[in-house]
Amino acid sequence: MRKTHMAVLTVVAIAVVSAIGAVGAYGNLASDANTPTTTTDAVAVYWDDAVITVSATDDEGVAYIYHELDNGVVRLHKVDGSPRSAAVETPLNAVGAHVNPGVGTHELTYWAQDVNGNVEAQKTVEFEIVADTVWPVTSAKAVSVRKGRTASLRYRVADPEPTKGTATVVIKIKNKKGKTVKTIKAGSKPVNESLTVKCRCTFAKGVYKYYVYATDASGNPQSKVGSAKITVK
Numbered sequence: 598m599r600k601t602h603m604a605v606l607t608v609v610a611i612a613v614v615s616a617i618g619a620v621g622a623y624g625n626l627a628s629d630a631n632t633p634t635t636t637t638d639a640v641a642v643y644w645d646d647a648v649i650t651v652s653a654t655d656d657e658g659v660a661y662i663y664h665e666l667d668n669g670v671v672r673l674h675k676v677d678g679s680p681r682s683a684a685v686e687t688p689l690n691a692v693g694a695h696v697n698p699g700v701g702t703h704e705l706t707y708w709a710q711d712v713n714g715n716v717e718a719q720k721t722v723e724f725e726i727v728a729d730t731v732w733p734v735t736s737a738k739a740v741s742v743r744k745g746r747t748a749s750l751r752y753r754v755a756d757p758e759p760t761k762g763t764a765t766v767v768i769k770i771k772n773k774k775g776k777t778v779k780t781i782k783a784g785s786k787p788v789n790e791s792l793t794v795k796c797r798c799t800f801a802k803g804v805y806k807y808y809v810y811a812t813d814a815s816g817n818p819q820s821k822v823g824s825a826k827i828t829v830k
């Protein structure tokens with residue numbers, strides 16, 4: 598009987614020592630009352646979609662990062678290995694895939710929890726997503742030029758706000774029969790200002806028309822093709 602009792606005492610003593618050892622490895626675990634600090638890289642306005650990085654730091658280690666879009670379902674990101682800093686790209690859905698919040702004003706609420714169970718107070722950031730869904734309109738001015746000389750074709754791409762500010766422009770010069778005699782790829786041009794493109798008019802004397810095609814930086818083609826006469830004298 599006495600031997601058995603001694604054996605139990607020994608086991609208890611070892612258990613106490615290993616518990617103290619565990620506390621030592623975590624430093625001042627018992628006295629940690631400091632919650633993590635979480636920040637985001639959110640900006641006020643995004644084009645088309647928003648990916649916001651939520652970053653948390655804690656001296657004892659970050660265990661979870663939480664976020665919530667527009668007071669929806671709380672998403673929990675479990676941080677492996679309890680690092681002192683961790684980050685997650687938000688907003689995410691239930692299976693951890695990115696969610697596009699869509700055009701409009703949104704709120705992202707975020708906070709974190711450390712390895713000792715200290716939960717940070719929730720913070721909220723507001724942001725807006727805008728998209729350009731309006732097609733640009735082009736216009737052109739008539740010009741006359743001597744055969745073989747260079748003409749300056751004056752045109753404009755009107756693209757209302759919100760616009761990304763540029764459009765890819767292609768100009769086609771057609772003869773009276775509607776046959777394209779020259780195509781000018783003008784490339785990416787600013788919208789809502791006067792533009793010119795040089796054209797060496799080597800074709801036969803007569804009246805031609807040039808047409809301005811533009812696709813805005815969001816991929817919307819022109820709703821109206823501006824055109825004007827080129828008179829080759």
Ligand SMILES: [Ca+2]
Pocket residue numbers: 629630631632633655656657658711712713715
């Ligand atoms: Ca802490």
Ligand SMILES: [Ca+2]
Pocket residue numbers: 729730731732733756757759760813815817
């Ligand atoms: Ca547009």
